[in-house]
Amino acid sequence: MNLPVLKAADFASDQDVRxxxxxxxxxxxxxxxxxxxxLGVPREKTVFVSGIGCSSRFPYYxxxxxxxxxxxxAPTFATGLKSTRPDLMVWxxxxxxxxxxxxxxxxxxxxxxxxxxxxxxxxxxIYGLTKGQYSPTSSEGQVxxxxxxxxxxxxxxxxxxxxxxxxxxxxxxxDAHVQHLGKTLKAAAEHKGTSLVEVYQNCNVFNxxxxxxxxxxxxxxxxxxxxEHGKPLIFGAERDKGIRLVGSHLEVVNTADVPADDLLIHxxxxxxxxxxxxxxxxxxxEMPEPIxxxxxxxxxxxxxxxxxxxxxxxxAARGEGDLSELxxxxxxxxxxx
Amino acid sequence: xxxxxxxxxxxxxxxxxxxxxxxxDSGDGMQLLGTQLTNTSALAGNDVAxxxxxxxxxxxxxxxxxxxxxxxxxxxxxxxxxPGDTLDxxxxxxxxxxxxxIADLRKxxxxxxxxxxxxxxxxxxxxxxxxxxxxxxxxxxYRVVKVAMTKLTRAAVAEHGLSTKIADRCKNFFAMGLxxxxxxxxxxxxxxxxxxxxxxxxxIAAANVAALRAxxxxxxxxxxxxxxxxxxxxxxxxxTYRNIMGNQALAWGLIAASKISNKxxxxxxxxxTPASDxxxxxxxxxxxxxxxxxxxxxxxxxxxxxxAAFGGTMAVTASSGPGIALxxxxxxxxxxxxxxxxxxxxxxxxxxxxLPTKTEQSDLLQVMFGRNxxxxxxxxxxxxxxxxxxxxxxxxxxxxxxxxxxxxxxDGYIANGSEPWKIPEMDELPTILCSHPQEHTGEGPFLxxxxxxxxxxxxxxxxxxELMHRVGGLEKEDGTGxxxxxxxxxxxxxxxxxxxxxxxxxRIPEQDVNGETSGDVLVVSWxxxxxxxxxxxxxxxxAGHSVSHAHIRYINPLPRNIGTLLKSFKTVVVPExxxxxxxxxxRAEFLVDCIxxxxxxxxxxxxxxxxxxxxxxxxxxxQSKAG
Ligand SMILES: Cc1ncc(C[n+]2csc(CCOP(=O)(O)OP(=O)(O)O)c2C)c(N)n1
Ligand code: SF4
Numbered sequence: 001m002n003l004p005v006l007k008a009a010d011f012a013s014d015q016d017v018r019x020x021x022x023x024x025x026x027x028x029x030x031x032x033x034x035x036x037x038x039l040g041v042p043r044e045k046t047v048f049v050s051g052i053g054c055s056s057r058f059p060y061y062x063x064x065x066x067x068x069x070x071x072x073x074a075p076t077f078a079t080g081l082k083s084t085r086p087d088l089m090v091w092x093x094x095x096x097x098x099x100x101x102x103x104x105x106x107x108x109x110x111x112x113x114x115x116x117x118x119x120x121x122x123x124x125x126i127y128g129l130t131k132g133q134y135s136p137t138s139s140e141g142q143v144x145x146x147x148x149x150x151x152x153x154x155x156x157x158x159x160x161x162x163x164x165x166x167x168x169x170x171x172x173x174x175d176a177h178v179q180h181l182g183k184t185l186k187a188a189a190e191h192k193g194t195s196l197v198e199v200y201q202n203c204n205v206f207n208x209x210x211x212x213x214x215x216x217x218x219x220x221x222x223x224x225x226x227x228e229h230g231k232p233l234i235f236g237a238e239r240d241k242g243i244r245l246v247g248s249h250l251e252v253v254n255t256a257d258v259p260a261d262d263l264l265i266h267x268x269x270x271x272x273x274x275x276x277x278x279x280x281x282x283x284x285x286e287m288p289e290p291i292x293x294x295x296x297x298x299x300x301x302x303x304x305x306x307x308x309x310x311x312x313x314x315x316a317a318r319g320e321g322d323l324s325e326l327x328x329x330x331x332x333x334x335x336x337x
Numbered sequence: 338x339x340x341x342x343x344x345x346x347x348x349x350x351x352x353x354x355x356x357x358x359x360x361x362d363s364g365d366g367m368q369l370l371g372t373q374l375t376n377t378s379a380l381a382g383n384d385v386a387x388x389x390x391x392x393x394x395x396x397x398x399x400x401x402x403x404x405x406x407x408x409x410x411x412x413x414x415x416x417x418x419x420p421g422d423t424l425d426x427x428x429x430x431x432x433x434x435x436x437x438x439i440a441d442l443r444k445x446x447x448x449x450x451x452x453x454x455x456x457x458x459x460x461x462x463x464x465x466x467x468x469x470x471x472x473x474x475x476x477x478x479y480r481v482v483k484v485a486m487t488k489l490t491r492a493a494v495a496e497h498g499l500s501t502k503i504a505d506r507c508k509n510f511f512a513m514g515l516x517x518x519x520x521x522x523x524x525x526x527x528x529x530x531x532x533x534x535x536x537x538x539x540x541i542a543a544a545n546v547a548a549l550r551a552x553x554x555x556x557x558x559x560x561x562x563x564x565x566x567x568x569x570x571x572x573x574x575x576x577t578y579r580n581i582m583g584n585q586a587l588a589w590g591l592i593a594a595s596k597i598s599n600k601x602x603x604x605x606x607x608x609x610t611p612a613s614d615x616x617x618x619x620x621x622x623x624x625x626x627x628x629x630x631x632x633x634x635x636x637x638x639x640x641x642x643x644x645a646a647f648g649g650t651m652a653v654t655a656s657s658g659p660g661i662a663l664x665x666x667x668x669x670x671x672x673x674x675x676x677x678x679x680x681x682x683x684x685x686x687x688x689x690x691x692l693p694t695k696t697e698q699s700d701l702l703q704v705m706f707g708r709n710x711x712x713x714x715x716x717x718x719x720x721x722x723x724x725x726x727x728x729x730x731x732x733x734x735x736x737x738x739x740x741x742x743x744x745x746x747x748d749g750y751i752a753n754g755s756e757p758w759k760i761p762e763m764d765e766l767p768t769i770l771c772s773h774p775q776e777h778t779g780e781g782p783f784l785x786x787x788x789x790x791x792x793x794x795x796x797x798x799x800x801x802x803e804l805m806h807r808v809g810g811l812e813k814e815d816g817t818g819x820x821x822x823x824x825x826x827x828x829x830x831x832x833x834x835x836x837x838x839x840x841x842x843x844r845i846p847e848q849d850v851n852g853e854t855s856g857d858v859l860v861v862s863w864x865x866x867x868x869x870x871x872x873x874x875x876x877x878x879x880a881g882h883s884v885s886h887a888h889i890r891y892i893n894p895l896p897r898n899i900g901t902l903l904k905s906f907k908t909v910v911v912p913e914x915x916x917x918x919x920x921x922x923x924r925a926e927f928l929v930d931c932i933x934x935x936x937x938x939x940x941x942x943x944x945x946x947x948x949x950x951x952x953x954x955x956x957x958x959x960q961s962k963a964g
Contacts, residue, residue, distance in 0.1 A: 013807070014782075015819065015820075026962045041807060042802070044798055044799065044800055044801055044802045044803070044804070044805055045799070047799050049644070052810075059807050060809070060820065062807075063800040063805055065805055065806065065807070066806075066807035066808070066809075067674075067792050067807070067808050067809060068638070068665060068807065068808070068809025068810060069643075069670060069809065069810065070640075070666050070670050070810055071668065072637060073637070073640045075637075075640075076632070076636065076637040076638075076639075076640025076641050077636070077640045077641070077644035078632070078642055079632075079640070079641045079644060080603060080605060080640065080641030080642055080643065080644030080645035080647075080648070080650075080652065081644035081645060081647055081648045081799075082342055082644075083412050083628060083630065083641070083645065084601070084603050084628065084648045084649075084650040085648040085649070085650075085799065087800065088648070088800065097464075104639055105633055105634065105637070106633065106636075106640070108633075109632075109637065117865075121380060124899075125609050163352075179808065223404040267605050305556065307630070308628070310623050311601075311623045311626055311627075311628060312625035313623075314624040315623075315624045315626075317624070318624040319398030319624065320624060320625075321592070321596070321622055321624045321626070323592070323763065324763060326589065326592065326625075327579070327589070327760045327761070328577070328579075328760065330579060331379075331380055331526055331529075331580070332577050332578060332579045332581065333380050333382060333577070333578050333759065334576075334578075335382065335573045335574065335575050335576055335577075335578060336571075336575060337575040
C-alpha cells in the first residue's frame with residue numbers, strides 16, 4: 001500500500017495560533033510539523049497531550065488527535081493512553097512551570113517508568129500564561145512580578161532531574177536553532193522509551209532575552225556546546241575551546257594547549273549517567289551549556305510493553321478469562337427450588 | 338488428610354439465628370477465624386452478614402485496647418440484612434478484647450474466654466485493675482466458659498515439633514474448632530482452606546488441623562457445654578451461591594462489565610484504605626485483559642484513567658475521600674471531555690485522614706459537588722456487598738450510554754462486609770454496547786461534540802482516520818469541540834451537561850418501596866445502611882406502624898418517582914451516617930421537610946436504635962390507634 005506523502009502543512013489544524021507575536025513557541029511548532037512527515041506515522045496515530053501553560057495550547061494547532069489536560073499532569077494522561085494504546089505515537093508538550101512545579105512528581109515517574117512517549121519541555125524560565133511569575137528554572141535573584149526583590153529559590157535543571165530519574169533519552173535544543181531543534185526532536189521520536197527534550201524557548205513578553213546567550217547566533221558558538229555521540233567536546237566560534245575531564249570535574253581548555261586525546265569524548269550511550277550528569281550541570285556563564293543528545297540508552301524495557309506483556313503472559317498461562325468460571329471459582333453452594 | 342467432620346453426641350438445640358463476635362489482639366488471627374466461620378456458615382446454606390472491625394494501626398501495641406481486632410458474623414435460617422445488634426456469643430482472647438466488647442453481649446449470652454490470655458501482664462496492657470472475668474456481674478449476666486486455649490493448643494500440636502511461638506499462633510484454629518462445635522459447623526471447608534493455604538508447609542498445616550480438631554473435641558468433651566446449637570439453612574431464592582465481600586464484588590462487577598462490553602479494562606489507582614482491596618483483587622485477573630496501574634498519587638491515577646478512556650478503553654479509578662479530593666480537578670476535566678469512565682469512592686470516616694478503618698457516609702456532598710464549576714456527575718451507591726457487583730455494571734452501562742464519568746459510592750462497611758451472592762446467569766447480565774465511529778460521514782468536518790438522543794457525543798478514538806480532534810478542559814463549542822469563550826455557548830454547554838445527567842433518570846428503574854407507597858412515615862436511606870434500615874422498618878411494620886422504606890441506589894439523578902413518593906407520606910425520615918447530606922439534597926430538590934437520624938461515630942446503625950428513632954415519628958399514630 002502506498003501511504004500518502006504528507007507535508008508539514010498537513011499537520012496544521014484549522015485553528016488560529018494565538019501565541020504572542022515573536023514567541024519562541026512558533027518555531028517549535030514549525031519544526032514539529034516539519035519532522036512529523038519524516039517519521040512515517042499517520043496523523044491519526046499521532047497524539048499530542050499537554051498540560052496548562054502557553055506552550056500547552058500546542059495540541060490545538062496540530063491536525064492530529066490531542067488532549068489539552070490539566071496543569072502539570074500531562075504525563076499521567078499519556079501513561080494511561082500509551083499503556084492501553086501502544087500503537088499510538090504520543091507526545092507530551094509541557095512548560096517549565098507545568099513539568100517541574102506542579103507536575104514535578106509525574107515528570108519524574110514518567111521518566112523512571114520509561115513510558116515510550118516523547119516529552120518536549122518548553123523552557124522559558126518564566127510563567128507565561130499567568131503573566132510573568134518566576135518559575136523553577138528562573139535564575140536566582142531574578143526580578144519578576146512575584147519576586148520584586150529577586151527570586152530566592154535555587155533553579156532546577158530539567159536535564160539533571162531527568163538523569164537522576166535514569167531517563168533513557170535526554171536532550172536539549174533551542175527554539176532559534178531550527179535545524180538542531182528539528183534533528184533533536186526527530187532523534188527523540190525515534191527513541192524507544194521516554195525521551196525528554198528541553199527546548200530553550202524565548203518568552204519575549206515576560207522574560208525576553210533570558211537565554212539570549214544561547215539563542216543569538218553570534219553568542220551561541222561561545223556559550224553553547226553541541227554534543228555529538230563519539231565526538232570530542234569542542235566549541236567556540238573558532239572551534240578553539242574544548243572540555244576536559246579532570247578527576248571528578250570538567251574544565252574548559254584551549255584546544256591549542258592540550259593534546260586532542262585529552263578532550264572528553266561524548267558518550268551518549270553510556271548507561272552510567274555520571275559524566276552525562278556533569279555535562280547537564282554545566283551552566284552559563286562559567287561553562288558552555290550543552291545542547292544535543294546527552295543520553296540515549298537503548299534496550300531498556302518500557303512501561304507500556306511490560307504492562308501489555310503481563311496481560312499476554314497471563315492469557316497464555318491461564319487462557320482468556322471466563323466469567324462463568326470466575327463466578328464459580330472457590331466454594332459455592334446450591335439452593336434448590 | 339481426612340476431611341470429615343465428627344458428629345456430636347450431645348443434645349442439639351435448634352435456633353433461627355446466631356450472632357457471634359470473635360475478638361482478640363490484632364496478631365491473633367481473628368479476621369481469618371471470622372472469614373472461615375462466615376464461609377462455612379454460608380456453605381451450610383445460612384444467610385450471613387458480617388462486620389469486620391480492625392484497628393487503624395497495623396500492629397498496635399499487643400494486648401492494648403487499641404489493638405483489639407474484631408469480627409462479627411450473624412448466620413440465620415431466615416433472610417437477614419445486618420450482622421446483628423447484640424451478640425449471642427462472644428469469644429475473647431485477652432482482657433482488652435473482653436472489656437471493649439462485653440457491653441454488646443446480650444444477657445444470658447455465652448462468653449468464651451481464652452483463660453491463658455488473662456494474667457497480670459495482660460491486665461496492665463488492657464488498663465484493668467484485676468481480672469475482669471472475676472467480676473460478679475459477669476458471672477451473673479452471662480454463661481462464662483473459660484478455656485485454657487494456649488495450653489490446650491500447645492498440647493494438641495506438640496507432636497509436630499513446632500517452636501512455642503509458632504505453636505501459639507495455632508490457637509485461633511483451636512478457638513475456631515470450639516466455635517464450630519458449638520454451632521454445628523462442618524470442619525471440611527476449613528480443612529480444605531488449610532490444605533490450600535499451608536499445603537507447602539506440611540508441619541504448619543498439620544498443626545493447624547490438629548488445633549482445629551482439638552477445639553472441636555474440647556467442645557464435645559467439656560462439661561461446660563451441655564448442648565450445641567443448630568441453625569437450619571435459610572430459604573433463599575433458588576440458584577448457585579457464593580459468599581462475597583463488597584470490594585471483591587466491585588472488582589468482579591468491573592470485570593463482568595468489561596467482558597460484556599467487549600472492552601479491556603484499565604484500572605488506575607493509588608493505595609488507600611478501604612479501597613485498596615479492589616486493586617489487589619483486580620491484579621489477579623490480567624487474563625481478563627485487566628491492566629492495573631499503581632500510580633504515584635491519586636491525581637496520576639485518574640489522569641491515566643482519563644488517558645485510557647480517550648484511547649477507547651474501559652477506564653476505572655478508585656480511592657477513598659482524601660484521594661477523591663485530589664481527583665477533583667481531573668473529574669472536572671472528565672466532565673468537560675465527556676468520556677466514559679468510572680470513579681469509585683469507598684468512603685471512610687473523615688474529615689481529612691479521619692477514621693481510615695471505620696465507616697461513614699459523609700462524602701455524598703463531596704462526590705455530588707466536589708469539583709470546580711458546574712460539573713455534574715451521575716452518582717450510584719450500592720446497598721450491600723453483593724449489590725456492588727450489579728452497581729459496578731450499572732455504572733459502566735450509564736457511562737458508555739451517556740458518555741460521562743460516573744461516580745460509584747461505596748463505603749468501608751460494604752467493602753469489608755460479606756453476604757451470600759447469587760451467581761448471575763450470563764444471560765441475566767445486561768448488554769453494554771460500546772461503539773466508536775469508524776469513519777467520517779456527512780458534510781463538513783467531523784463534529785466530536787455532536788450529540789445523540791442521550792445527549793452523548795461520539796466516542797471517536799485515536800487511530801481512526803479523518804476523525805482527528807482535540808479535547809481539553811477549556812470550554813468547548815458545541816458540535817465542533819473548538820475552544821470557545823462565547824458566553825451563550827458556555828451557558829448552553831453547562832445546561833447540556835446538566836441535562837445529559839438529568840436525562841439518565843429515563844434509563845434507570847423507578848424507586849421501589851418496601852411497604853405501602855403512601856402512609857405515615859417513609860424511611861429514605863442510601864448506601865451501606867440498607868440492611869439496618871430494612872430490618873428496622875420491617876420490625877416497625879410488624880409492630881403495626883405505618884412505615885415504608887425507600888432505599889435509593891441511584892442518587893444522581895434520583896429516580897423519577899421520588900418526588901411523588903416523598904409527598905405521599907406525612908413524615909419523611911432519613912437515617913444517615915453523616916449529619917444530613919441526603920436530607921439536604923432531598924429538601925432542596927423537593928421542598929419536603931425531612932427528619933434526620935444521624936450518627937457519626939465510625940459505626941454502622943444498630944437496628945434497635947433505628948427502630949427507636951423511627952418509632953418516635955409513628956407513636957402518635959399508634960397511640961391514636963390504641964386509643
Ligand atoms: C491547578 C492549577 N493551578 C494553577 C494554574 C495556573 N497556571 C496556568 S499555567 C501556569 C504556569 C505556566 O508556566 P509554564 O509551565 O512555564 O508555561 P508557559 O506558560 O510559560 O508556557 C499556572 C501557574 C492552573 N491552570 N491550574
Ligand atoms: S506570554 Fe510568553 S510564552 Fe506565552 S505566548 Fe506570549 S511570548 Fe509566548
